[in-house]
Amino acid sequence: MLNSRRLILAHFWLAFAGFGLALLLGEWQMFIRSPLHAWIGDPEWYYRSVTVHGTAMAYVFPTLVAMGFGYTITEAALKRPLVGIRCAWLGFGLVAVGTVTAVVPVVLGLASVLYTFYPPLIGNPFYYIGVVLVVVGSWIWVALMSINLYLWKRDNPGRPVPLAMFANVAGSYLWAWTAVGAAIELLFQILPVALGITSTIDAGLARVFFSWTLHAIVYFWLMPTYIAYYTIVPRAIGGRLFSDPMARLSFALFLVVAMPIGVHHLFMDPQVGSGFKFMHSVFTALVALPTLLTVFTICASVEIAGRLRGGKGVFGWLTALPWRNPIMLAVAFSFVMLGFGGAGGLVNMSYQLDTTIHNTQWITGHFHLIFGGAIVIMYFAIAYDIWPHLTGRALVSFRLMRAQLWTWFIGMIVLSFPWHYVGILGMPRRMAFYDFTDPAIAPQAIPVMMSVAGGAILVISGMLFLAILIRGQRAPRITPDEYRFSVAVHEPRTVPLALNGFGLWLSLMVGLTVVNYGFPIVHLMSMPGTAVPAVIVGAGR
Ligand code: HEM
Numbered sequence: 001m002l003n004s005r006r007l008i009l010a011h012f013w014l015a016f017a018g019f020g021l022a023l024l025l026g027e028w029q030m031f032i033r034s035p036l037h038a039w040i041g042d043p044e045w046y047y048r049s050v051t052v053h054g055t056a057m058a059y060v061f062p063t064l065v066a067m068g069f070g071y072t073i074t075e076a077a078l079k080r081p082l083v084g085i086r087c088a089w090l091g092f093g094l095v096a097v098g099t100v101t102a103v104v105p106v107v108l109g110l111a112s113v114l115y116t117f118y119p120p121l122i123g124n125p126f127y128y129i130g131v132v133l134v135v136v137g138s139w140i141w142v143a144l145m146s147i148n149l150y151l152w153k154r155d156n157p158g159r160p161v162p163l164a165m166f167a168n169v170a171g172s173y174l175w176a177w178t179a180v181g182a183a184i185e186l187l188f189q190i191l192p193v194a195l196g197i198t199s200t201i202d203a204g205l206a207r208v209f210f211s212w213t214l215h216a217i218v219y220f221w222l223m224p225t226y227i228a229y230y231t232i233v234p235r236a237i238g239g240r241l242f243s244d245p246m247a248r249l250s251f252a253l254f255l256v257v258a259m260p261i262g263v264h265h266l267f268m269d270p271q272v273g274s275g276f277k278f279m280h281s282v283f284t285a286l287v288a289l290p291t292l293l294t295v296f297t298i299c300a301s302v303e304i305a306g307r308l309r310g311g312k313g314v315f316g317w318l319t320a321l322p323w324r325n326p327i328m329l330a331v332a333f334s335f336v337m338l339g340f341g342g343a344g345g346l347v348n349m350s351y352q353l354d355t356t357i358h359n360t361q362w363i364t365g366h367f368h369l370i371f372g373g374a375i376v377i378m379y380f381a382i383a384y385d386i387w388p389h390l391t392g393r394a395l396v397s398f399r400l401m402r403a404q405l406w407t408w409f410i411g412m413i414v415l416s417f418p419w420h421y422v423g424i425l426g427m428p429r430r431m432a433f434y435d436f437t438d439p440a441i442a443p444q445a446i447p448v449m450m451s452v453a454g455g456a457i458l459v460i461s462g463m464l465f466l467a468i469l470i471r472g473q474r475a476p477r478i479t480p481d482e483y484r485f486s487v488a489v490h491e492p493r494t495v496p497l498a499l500n501g502f503g504l505w506l507s508l509m510v511g512l513t514v515v516n517y518g519f520p521i522v523h524l525m526s527m528p529g530t531a532v533p534a535v536i537v538g539a540g541r
Contacts (some may be wrong), residue, residue, distance in 0.1 A: 002072060002075050002076060002389055002390065002483060003075050003081040003082065004071055004075060004081070004082045004085055004088070005389075005390045005391075007068075007071060007082075007085060007088055007089060007092065008068045008071050008072050008386075008390055009068075009390050009391070010068075010092055011064045011065070011067050011068030011071070011092060012064070012065070012068045012383060012390075014060075014064055014092075014095075014096060014099075015060070015061050015062075015064035015065050015068065016061075016383070016465070016466060016469065018056045018060050018061050018064075018099065019056070019057070019061045019462070020462055020463070020466050021056065022052065022053045022056035022057050022061070023458065023459055023462040024459065025049045025050075025052055025053040026053050026057075026455060026458075027452075027455040027456060027458070027459050028049060029046060029049050029050060029053065030415075030451055030452050030455045031452050031455070032046070033046065033431070033432060033433055033434055034445075034448050034449055034451075034452045035436045035445040035448065035449060036449060036452060039433055040432075040433075043432035043433060044109060044112060046432035046433075047112035047114065047432065048106055048107065048109060048112045050112075050114055050430070051106045051111065051112050051113060051114050051115065052103055052106050052107065054114055054115030054116075055102060055103070055106070055115045055131070056099075056103075057371075057372075058115050058217070058221075058371075059115065059131060059134055059135075060095065060099050060134060062220070062221040062224075062375075062379075063095065063134065063138045063175075064095060065224055065379050065382070066138075066141075066171060066172075066175070066220065066223060066224050067091065067092070067095070067138060067141045069168075069224045069227070069382055069386075070141060070145055070168050070171070070172060071088060071141075071144075072386055072389075072390075072483070073164045073165055073168040073227070073231075074144075074145065074148045074165065074168070076164070076389075076482075076483040076484070076485070077162035077163075077164040077165040077168075077485060078148065078149075078152045078162065078165055080152070082144070082148065083144070083147060083148050083151055084144045084147060084148070087140055087143075087144060088140070088141070088144055090137075090140060091137040091138065091139075091140030091141050091144070092137065093137070094133050094134070094136055094137030094140070095133070095134050095137035095138065096137075097130075097133055098129075098130045098131065098132070098133025098134035098135075098136075098137060099130065099134060100130070101126050101127075101129055101130030101133060102126070102127050102128075102129075102130025102131050102133075102134070103130070104126065105123065105124035105126045105127045105130075105538075106123075106127060108124075109538060110123055110124035110126075110127070110537075110538035111123025111124045111126075111127035111537070111538060112537055112538070113127070113537060114430070116210060116214065117182075117185070117186075117190060117206070117210065119185075119189070119190060119201050119203045119206040119207070119534070120201050120203045120532050120533065120534045120535050121534075121535050121537050122190065122193045122194050122201070122534045122535065122536050122537065123194065123536075123537050123538055124194065124538055125191060125194035125195050128186050128190055128191050128194055129191075131182075131186065132183070132186055132187070135179050135182070135183060138175065138179070139176060139179070141172065142172040142173070142175060142176040145168060145169050145172040146169065146172070146173075149161065149165060149169050152165070158494070160244075160492050160493070160494060160495045160500055161500055161501075162485070163230065163231055163241075163244055163247055163248065163485070163488075164227060164230075164231040164485045166248055166251065166499075166500070167223070167226065167227045167230065167231070167247070167248075167251045168223075168227060169502065170223070170251040170252065170254065170255050170502065170505075171220060171223030171224070171227070171251075173255060173502060173506060173509075174216060174219060174220055174223065174254065174255050174258060174259075174509075175217075175220040175223075177216075177259065177506075177509060177510070177513070178212070178213050178216035178217055178219075178220060178258070178259060179213060179217075180212065180213075181209045181210060181211070181212025181213040181262070182209065182210055182212070182213035182214075184209050184212075185206050185209035185210050189201055189202065189205070189206045189209070190206065193534045199533060199534055200531035200532060200533055200534060201531055201532065201534050202524065202530045202531045202532075203532055204269065204270075204271035204272075204524060204530060205271075205521070205524040205525065205530065207266060207269060207271075208263070208266065208271070208272065208517070208520055208521060208524060209521075211262035211263055211265045211266050212259075212262050212513070212517055213262070214262055214265055215258070215261055215262045215264065215265060215284075216258040216259050216261075216262065218258075218367075218370070218371070219254050219258035219287075221371055221375050222254075222375055223251075223254075224375075224378070224379060224382060225334065225374065225375045225378035225379070226250070226251070226254075226294060228331075228378045228381055228382050228385075229294060229298045229331065229334075229378070230247045230250075230294075230297070230298070230486065231485040231486050232327065232381070232382065232385050232485065232486065233298065233301065233302070233327055233328075233331045233381075233486070234301040234302075234304070234305065234486035234487075235484060235485060235486040235487065236325065236327035236328070236385060237302065237305040237321065237322050237325055237327060237328045238305050238308060238309060238322065239301050239302060239304045239305025239306075239308060239486075240301065240304050240305075240308075240486070240487055240488060240489045241297070241301050241486045241487065241488040241489065242297050242298075242300035242301045242304060242488075242489060243297055243300075243488065243489070243490075244488040244490070244491070244492050244495070245492065245495060245496075245499055246293055246296075246297045247294075247297060248495065248499040249290075249293065249499065250290040250293045250294050250297070251290070252498075252499065252502075252504075252505045253289055253290040253293070254287075254290050255502070255505045255506065255508075255509050256505055256508045256509050256512065257283060257286045257287050257289065257290070257512075258287065259509050259512060259513050259516075260280065260283050260512040260513055260515065260516035260517070261280050261283045261284040261286075261287065261516075262280065262517075263276055263277055263279075263280035263516070263517075263520070264277075264280050264281055264284050264348065264349055264351075264354070267281075267351060267354045267355070267358060268355075268358050268359070271520075271524060271530075272520050273520070274351075276516070276519070276520055277351055278351055279516060280516060281349055281350065281351040283512075283516065284349035285349060288342075291338075291342065295335070295338075298331070298335075301486075302321065302331070303317050304489065305317075305321060305322075306318060306319075306320045306321045307320075309321070309322070324398065324402065325398075326381065326384050326398060326401040326402055326405055327381050327384070327385060329402055329405045329406070330377050330378055330380060330381035330384075330405050331378070331381070333373075333377050333405060333408070333409040334373075334374045334375075334377050334378050334381075335374075336409070337369055337370070337373035337374040337377070337409070337412060337413075338370065338374040340369060341366060341369040341370035341373065341374055342370075344362070344365070344366045344369070344420060345366060345370070347362075348363070348366060356424070357423050357424065359428060359429055359430075360422075360423035360424075360426060360427055360428055360429060361419045361420075361422045361423040361427045361428070361429050362419070362420050362423025362424060363423065363429055364419050364423070364429045365415075365416040365417070365418075365419030365420040365423060366416075366420070368412065368415060368416045368419070369412060369413075369416040372412060372415075372416075372458075373408075373409075373412040373413075373416065376408075377405065377408055377409065377412075380404065380405065380408070380465055381405075383465075383469060384401055384468075386483065387469060387472050388472070388478060388480045389480045389483045391472055391473055391475075392477055392478065392479070392480065393472055393473065393474070393475040393476065393477055393478060394472075394475050394476055394478045395468065395472045395475065396475060397468055397471060400464060400467075400468050401468060403464065404461050404464040404465050404468060405461075407457050407458075407460055407461035407464065408458065408461040408462075408465075410454075410457055411454050411455070411456075411457030411458035411460075411461055412454065412458060413454070414450060414451070414453055414454030414457060415451050415454030415455050415457075415458060416451075416454070418447035418448065418450040418451045418454070419447075419451055421447050422444045422447050422448060425441075425443070425444055427441065427444055434448070436448075
């Protein structure tokens with residue numbers, strides 16, 4: 001059994017509790033602005049809800065999953081207790097305190113600024129301080145991942161770092177660097193205004209800093225999912241990982257190409273030149289590289305499992321796969337959603353095509369399908385896989401798990417496909433109210449109601465997930481085997497130096513950030529008169 005079970009369980013439970021509450025808010029948002037509900041009269045409630053929903057789903061939930069899974073990997077892959085457990089609890093405490101500090105002002109109506117902060121809107125300083133605490137807590141995790149890896153390498157000179165740990169540390173470094181953009185924006189631009197030290201803000205520059213964090217944050221959300229693809233799925237379905245070096249290369253490439261692409265969120269922003277926009281568009285296309293490598297390697301690994309189970313011929317291995325195994329089901333659903341979401345992403349990344357869907361509900365549909373769908377369904381799989389090793393109790397309700405995964409998949413398709421459609425019709429995102437009696441948008445009423453139904457299915461699925469885990473805490477006691485990761489077809493005895501450490505990839509990551517962000521940032525900072533008056537939001541201000 002894992003040594004730091006309480007620590008890991010604390011991370012997962014806080015993550016999933018926040019997820020459950022935020023899920024309810026998501027459905028409420030969908031419902032009250034649909035034709036099924038009368039106009040609530042005050043948009044403020046809508047924006048409060050979206051701010052809590054976005055903050056919980058985008059910052060708190062995936063960060064805690066990555067941290068909890070990271071500690072699991074450290075102990076299980078390195079086969080030794082976690083070094084720095086007290087610091088790990090401190091990190092957890094900071095994330096928990098930060099979450100409460102951020103959410104309270106939003107609930108009180110003092111910081112409805114959405115999770116992207118939206119300067120020049122400025123909310124209560126405690127909202128931003130809370131977010132900073134969450135990030136600082138997660139940086140403690142980054143440091144611990146690095147220290148544990150260093151100590152293991154010192155004691156095992158020349159041995160290949162276990163793949164799961166290599167990937168885990170790659171994810172932590174990606175997060176450490178990508179969070180820097182938002183941290184600079186918060187500490188040097190937003191907080192001085194929120195604290196009343198200054199009254200103006202360079203909103204254009206702030207958006208550039210935020211884009212440094214967004215888009216790479218998406219790949220941080222994705223890391224636990226990709227780690228599960230490579231190191232859990234082949235083992236869980238009775239197969240072998242097709243290629244260990246290919247897996248390492250994918251994670252290393254994510255470190256390099258995830259960062260210098262965020263300006264694709266600013267295609268419509270006038271303060272960034274079109275040359276840089278085009279450059280970021282091209283770099284965004286490069287992200288397809290590690291993703292396609294992953295799709296190839298995982299499909300090959302799954303095929304190996306099918307053939308080991310006696311599957312023959314071109315398609316026979318598909319029917320031989322263990323479709324009743326929840327992990328098999330989860331990875332299949334995840335790939336389908338990744339495929340559709342990725343295809344939609346091609347439109348977003350294109351400098352030209354993006355103009356047709358920019359800031360429409362297409363975007364909301366896209367990131368729910370990728371994040372809420374392809375990524376989160378593997379978070380469920382991770383929880384199902386490691387729960388018995390954390391609780392010492394069996395998870396026996398396979399039928400419920402399958403029902404949960406099916407409903408999540410169906411719900412996410414029914415929620416997000418109509419969103420894409422109304423986006424193409426031009427429906428803007430982040431609106432508290434749509435007047436469906438207006439003939440111009442009346443045809444969008446039916447797809448919007450379909451999305452409400454999809455959200456309801458997701459709520460049922462999310463609650464089922466929580467119920468399965470709660471039941472798992474009370475199930476009969478077992479003594480689980482040692483927690484293992486997938487074994488590769490050719491287990492590496494040695495790996496090239498570059499794929500056993502991060503020096504090369506981190507230099508490329510930082511170098512490309514400087515090249516792709518250096519000029520726009522320096523240019524904007526050197527321009528006079530770019531600051532605009534802040535717009536203070538919140539009751540009574
Ligand atoms: C029942 C399922 C869900 C429903 C009905 C739902 C609904 C919504 C709605 C209506 C919005 C606001 C869109 C707008 O204003 O245009 C939103 C935003 C968002 N949702 Fe969800 N959501 C759900 C699940 C999820 C999940 C599972 C995640 C991720 C794990 C997620 C992450 C986000 C994020 C990051 C935002 C952006 C908030 C912002 O713009 O500040 N949602 N969601």
